[in-house]
Amino acid sequence: MLKALLWDVDGTIADTERDGHRVAFNLAFRDAGLSWGWTESHYRSLLAVTGGRERILSDMDRWADAPRTTSAREELARRLHAAKNRHYAHLLAQGHVSARPGVLALMRQAHTEGLRQGIATTTSRSNVLALLTHLLGRHAQDMFVVQVCGEDTERKKPDPEVYHRAVAGLKLPVDQVLALEDSGPGVAAALAAGLPVCWRPGADSPALTTAVSPQVMVCDPDQPVALHQLQAWHRAWSYGRKRG
Numbered sequence: 001m002l003k004a005l006l007w008d009v010d011g012t013i014a015d016t017e018r019d020g021h022r023v024a025f026n027l028a029f030r031d032a033g034l035s036w037g038w039t040e041s042h043y044r045s046l047l048a049v050t051g052g053r054e055r056i057l058s059d060m061d062r063w064a065d066a067p068r069t070t071s072a073r074e075e076l077a078r079r080l081h082a083a084k085n086r087h088y089a090h091l092l093a094q095g096h097v098s099a100r101p102g103v104l105a106l107m108r109q110a111h112t113e114g115l116r117q118g119i120a121t122t123t124s125r126s127n128v129l130a131l132l133t134h135l136l137g138r139h140a141q142d143m144f145v146v147q148v149c150g151e152d153t154e155r156k157k158p159d160p161e162v163y164h165r166a167v168a169g170l171k172l173p174v175d176q177v178l179a180l181e182d183s184g185p186g187v188a189a190a191l192a193a194g195l196p197v198c199w200r201p202g203a204d205s206p207a208l209t210t211a212v213s214p215q216v217m218v219c220d221p222d223q224p225v226a227l228h229q230l231q232a233w234h235r236a237w238s239y240g241r242k243r244g
């Protein structure tokens with residue numbers, strides 16, 4: 001029986017990247033007096049690197065005025081990333097990002113029906129808090145019994161660490177939990193942790209890096225997903241597994 005949902009954040013709950021994080025990164029570059037900038041298409045390619053600080057570091061070779069030493073680069077990336085997160089919270093408050101269709105209804109329905117819900121993301125805790133509060137109000141946190149964020153793991157997706165930690169927090173066997181994901185690295189992380197996963201690509205989601213297996217429920221990006229669909233898929237998947 002399906003007892004819990006583990007939500008990825010960026011791309012799954014909302015399309016946060018192009019009009020949220022990307023714009024905030026560019027504002028942070030500007031504030032720091034840098035002429036650096038990320039276009040929509042370049043940013044899409046950078047999304048293969050999970051983690052905002054890691055993303056800045058991965059692109060520094062392109063800029064002639066980037067620091068030379070590793071430690072200076074890391075320090076600059078850390079400062080830019082913190083500034084980016086402050087801009088991101090302001091952009092959310094101004095209404096630049098909304099939930100993907102059906103997501104809030106699904107969260108509320110799952111809550112009403114007594115499923116446990118958690119967050120499993122590479123994103124910083126402050127960004128998760130800002131997004132959930134913006135979308136669900138001040139009591140958003142009450143809906144999620146476990147929240148594993150970027151700061152809580154040593155390795156980011158596609159590494160399964162975030163899902164191992166989130167499942168441990170739920171105190172449930174993996175086959176009673178369903179991961180909700182939009183991206184290749186996210187699906188790979190969930191599968192590597194042994195979870196079934198509902199894959200609904202978003203506007204900018206990096207492509208799948210793994211084959212679609214029976215453990216992946218493939219969803220239409222444009223159609224909301226209802227709880228009864230997740231439950232029916234999960235029942236059929238569990239039955240198929242038991243029959244071998």
Ligand code: XBP
Pocket residue numbers: 008009010011012017021049050051052053081120121122123124125127150157183185186
């Ligand atoms: C999301 C990310 C994050 C966000 C920015 O991946 O890769 O880096 O782009 O967030 P996923 P931070 O949806 O797979 O978790 O700047 O807070 O890292």
Ligand code: MG
Pocket residue numbers: 008009010011012181182183186
């Ligand atoms: Mg995602």
